Amino acid sequence: MADPIIIVGTGQAGAALSAKLRVLGYSDPLVMIGEEPVLPYQRPPLSKKYASGELQFERLLIRPPGWYAEQQVEVRLGASVASLDPMDRTVKLDDGSVLRYAKLALTTGSRPRLLPAELSGNLGGVFTTRTVADVDAIAPLLVPGKRLLVIGGGYIGLEAAAVAATRGLKVTIVELADRILQRVAASATADYFRALHRRHGVTILESAALDRLVGDNGQVAGAALKDGRTLEADLAIVGIGIIPNDELARRAGLVVDDGIIVDGLCRTSAPEIYAAGDCARFPWRGVSTRLESVQNAIDQAEHVAAAMLGAQSDYDPVPWFWSDQYEVKLQIAGLNRGYTDCILRTGKREGSASIWYYRGDALIAVDAMNDALSYGIAKKLLEAGRTVPKAAVADPGTETRALLSA
Numbered sequence: 001m002a003d004p005i006i007i008v009g010t011g012q013a014g015a016a017l018s019a020k021l022r023v024l025g026y027s028d029p030l031v032m033i034g035e036e037p038v039l040p041y042q043r044p045p046l047s048k049k050y051a052s053g054e055l056q057f058e059r060l061l062i063r064p065p066g067w068y069a070e071q072q073v074e075v076r077l078g079a080s081v082a083s084l085d086p087m088d089r090t091v092k093l094d095d096g097s098v099l100r101y102a103k104l105a106l107t108t109g110s111r112p113r114l115l116p117a118e119l120s121g122n123l124g125g126v127f128t129t130r131t132v133a134d135v136d137a138i139a140p141l142l143v144p145g146k147r148l149l150v151i152g153g154g155y156i157g158l159e160a161a162a163v164a165a166t167r168g169l170k171v172t173i174v175e176l177a178d179r180i181l182q183r184v185a186a187s188a189t190a191d192y193f194r195a196l197h198r199r200h201g202v203t204i205l206e207s208a209a210l211d212r213l214v215g216d217n218g219q220v221a222g223a224a225l226k227d228g229r230t231l232e233a234d235l236a237i238v239g240i241g242i243i244p245n246d247e248l249a250r251r252a253g254l255v256v257d258d259g260i261i262v263d264g265l266c267r268t269s270a271p272e273i274y275a276a277g278d279c280a281r282f283p284w285r286g287v288s289t290r291l292e293s294v295q296n297a298i299d300q301a302e303h304v305a306a307a308m309l310g311a312q313s314d315y316d317p318v319p320w321f322w323s324d325q326y327e328v329k330l331q332i333a334g335l336n337r338g339y340t341d342c343i344l345r346t347g348k349r350e351g352s353a354s355i356w357y358y359r360g361d362a363l364i365a366v367d368a369m370n371d372a373l374s375y376g377i378a379k380k381l382l383e384a385g386r387t388v389p390k391a392a393v394a395d396p397g398t399e400t401r402a403l404l405s406a
């Protein structure tokens, strides 16, 4: 029998890759190895409808359980790849077994950045939200009246805050930077979400440096800030970014630099080894890029499938992303990296708005809050490689639909 294609990591990218290989007609053995004990599932609802109890786990599954046997995809769950040998084309699992591969895909994702031990004090009641197990541990603690401290005002922290505030907790967000969403969005977007959270009773402390979490009997009881303020808390959620899981590749001698380096075909520096998703860093429009999104995990994994079977085109995505907080859906088209200016448009519906990012005269991204029309138009423009004059966007008299032909 032919050696299999092995996929390390049973997350969003691993699931998309196995499905695409079968769709493209690959019929040789296919093995997925994942260290989580459950079938591939979607992570975005973890900080949204799963955390709030509106969705059951079964609804998060990317494919129904029977799909894998039907498609002859062997899935090894609760199994971790400990090492790989690119010369022998083998992987070694944590139980000591060794498997040969014809081609290998690394879709190992990422993990939450943790607070350093001197800040966290290794206290109980301090959580991250990467896996379903993480959120299962938090959910019973989301009880009205409890005090939640959220460390980090990025999308993950803001979503956790929204779920908790909606459930009646008293929520405080502590952000080290001078504003929330500093790494990912313009100040106009941050202003919008700050106001939204404050309307829901959330306290947001910006330019607030955590000195340390404070404990009581080994459990978190609050925090001390560097400016001398103290906060009380019954639990804490840390959302201070993620780290790509690239150590397996690094140990095997592959080129790694904050992610596994791949070329346009998503090939790593070792023969027959590809990478996709949060763990992969690829060339995009001349800049080394690593994306942390469902769009990228799926599109890049599908690109890997095609490349493994001989396709020759470079991966060139139009990124998109979303976030749900309270009654607001944020949709982002494009990537605002390196923007030089941005324009705020207020929508007709109350609470709807969009932020249009430009690099020079080129439209590069749009954040649309409860404004699906602006998102759709921006996505079409970006997919077509077009821009729209700033004056037209800035003019409140321009109908949003007209921006497509402005």
Ligand SMILES: Cc1cc2nc3c(=O)[nH]c(=O)nc-3n(C[C@H](O)[C@H](O)[C@H](O)COP(=O)(O)OP(=O)(O)OC[C@H]3O[C@@H](n4cnc5c(N)ncnc54)[C@H](O)[C@@H]3O)c2cc1C
Pocket: 008, 009, 010, 011, 012, 013, 014, 033, 034, 035, 036, 042, 043, 044, 045, 046, 047, 079, 080, 081, 082, 107, 108, 109, 110, 129, 130, 131, 156, 245, 248, 276, 277, 278, 279, 291, 292, 293, 294, 295, 297, 320, 321, 322, 323, 324
């Ligand atoms: C709470 C939360 C909310 C999010 N919300 C959004 C959103 O609204 N929109 C959006 O676009 N994106 C969102 N994301 C990001 C999105 O979910 C990720 O970008 C996506 O899951 C990346 O897919 P992946 O396959 O690269 O990694 P993952 O889905 O993380 O899967 C990687 C898998 O590999 C396993 N693995 C790692 N190393 C090994 C090993 N050595 N052996 C075996 N298995 C291994 C891991 O355990 C994991 O199961 C969110 C993420 C989280 C955590």
